[in-house]
Amino acid sequence: MTAISNKKRLADYFHKYRVPPGGTRLLLVNTVFSSVPLGMIMVIQPLYLKALGYTSSSIGLLLGIASLSSMLFMVPGSLLSDYFGRKRVLMVSIVTYALYMAVFSVSSDVYLLALASILSGFSWGVYSAPFTALLAAKVGEERRSYMFSFNSFLFSLATILGNLSSGLVNVFEDVLLLSPITSYKVLFVAGALVEGLAIIPLLRLTEEKRSASKDTKIVKLKAWKVVKKFSFVNFLVGFGAGLFIPFLPLYLNMRYAASEALIGTVLAASDAVVAIAFLASPSLVERIGAVRTVVVTQGLSIIPFVMMPLPIDVNAFTLLYAVRTVLMNMASPIFTAYMMSVVDDQERASVSGITTMAWVGGNAISSFLGGYLIDINLDLPIYLCSVLYVLATSLCYFFFHKLDPKR
Incomplete structure (x- = not known):
């Protein structure tokens, strides 16, 4: 009886992680596609900049620009999502992040890379608030903590996959005989394409009309x-x-x-x-x-x-x-x-x-x-x-x- 009872409790526990069809699943798919490029960028971006000849201080400056940009756009982004719609702002965020990787794949100019870093910060600055609000709205209060935890679980797995994919640089160098810089650029292009896939589930997502007024402050x-x-x-x-x-x-x-x-x-x-x-x-x-x-x-x-x-x-x-x-x-x-x-x-x-x-x-x-x-x-x-x-x-x-x- 004890074994049966334990199995039932375990089954009931994992049943709570069953993702309901519709908007919740679409948002979780979005998490996977948008997190893989992030995990890859965390590894290859500083190495790519070093290969281009940038000093450590210059690399730190570009990374700092992205962080500062992210902070500055967070509150405006959240207010815009309440004003124009969370789905729209989320889609703009994804397109912007893909554009940032595309710029890194074609240019080594410090000013263009700084502009791309601003785009990166903008993207993540405006992404979190509408995504969190959409996921909270799609899940009932009883299962909300489970779905937020499962979303974080998927984020971690996708980020690890992105980290591991950075090793493809060595494959491109050894097998395809590409230069290190070209190998990095190929991964930036691949990252932009994967990020673009994150917009597909959002196209099917429906956003409920809310009673928020247009003068929300x-x-x-x-x-x-x-x-x-x-x-x-x-x-x-x-x-x-x-x-x-x-x-x-x-x-x-x-x-x-x-x-x-x-x-x-x-x-x-x-x-x-x-x-x-x-x-x-x-x-x-x-x-x-x-x-x-x-x-x-x-x-x-x-x-x-x-x-x-x-x-x-x-x-x-x-x-x-x-x-x-x-x-x-x-x-x-x-x-x-x-x-x-x-x-x-x-x-x-x-x-x-x-x-x-x-x-x-x-x-x-x-x-x-x-x-x-x-x-x-x-x-x-x-x-x-x-x-x-x-x-x-x-x-x-x-x-x-x-x-x-x-x-």
């Missing part, structure tokens, strides 16, 4: 009080992450003299485990509630994080980093789904844009500080990041635990 948000709390928590998490996470490859190289292959393995292994963990987080929500799930997982993630500077070998470091990453990241879709459940439908895109901008803004600011802190002490960013995570987790409980529905 940030100051008129009914949820402005709670939005400020969500934004402050996101800002602290983003600020903490920016102190260390972007510099992880540099940290591993300086501490362990790690090669690019080893660094890539560390990141890929962490992403793979995170993808699986995304599927487990909704079960915690059902048992202890959304806010408590976020607080428990993020709080526990700080323990392996502060242990990473201990005198350990790279294998132990990888294990601690993987555990930290799983616990920290598995709460992200739950927090997003919870946020969408406490604001009105017509304000979801705007709220998503504002809170995401808070995270990106904090991350952008602290990224400039992270490199400086590493020069002072290699482990200092980890400790400061941990302090900010403790503060953010504590405030999350203080702000929202009374609003958490009993499970």
Whole structure:
């Protein structure tokens, strides 16, 4: 009887991940096609720029332009999606990202690449808010946390696939005898084509008419009080992450003299485990509630994080980093789904844009500080990041635990 009961519970659990037909499936397909190029770009863009002869500072400048552009367009993009329609803004975002990769495939001029970086930042700046709002609208509240987690699961898998596809550069060089720069350009073209496929499911997507008026403004948000709390928590998490996470490859190289292959393995292994963990987080929500799930997982993630500077070998470091990453990241879709459940439908895109901008803004600011802190002490960013995570987790409980529905 126990075995049968366990099988039934397991079947019921996975049944909740059954994707309903229609808009939800179309949005998840969009996630896959738009995430594969992103995973590839994360690996090949800096290497391509280096092959073109750009210095590290110039590469950092182009990457910084994209981040700044993303932050600046987040709130305007969310308001435009509430005004013109979320589907339309999402489609513009995809076309813009494909155009960015197309420019990189045909030009090495710094000004054109800077313009392309702005297009890249614009694309991701306006993508998140309408997508989050559309997915929240397509899924009922009971299964919302499951679908957001499943979307994050697909995002992780597609990103890993994109990371692995960057190895085709070596295949093009060895088998087709292409030059390194030409090989990179072929991948940029391929990435633009795959990104273009992401628009196909959106063509079939229907967007429900909403009661939002055409004069929607940030100051008129009914949820402005709670939005400020969500934004402050996101800002602290983003600020903490920016102190260390972007510099992880540099940290591993300086501490362990790690090669690019080893660094890539560390990141890929962490992403793979995170993808699986995304599927487990909704079960915690059902048992202890959304806010408590976020607080428990993020709080526990700080323990392996502060242990990473201990005198350990790279294998132990990888294990601690993987555990930290799983616990920290598995709460992200739950927090997003919870946020969408406490604001009105017509304000979801705007709220998503504002809170995401808070995270990106904090991350952008602290990224400039992270490199400086590493020069002072290699482990200092980890400790400061941990302090900010403790503060953010504590405030999350203080702000929202009374609003958490009993499970």
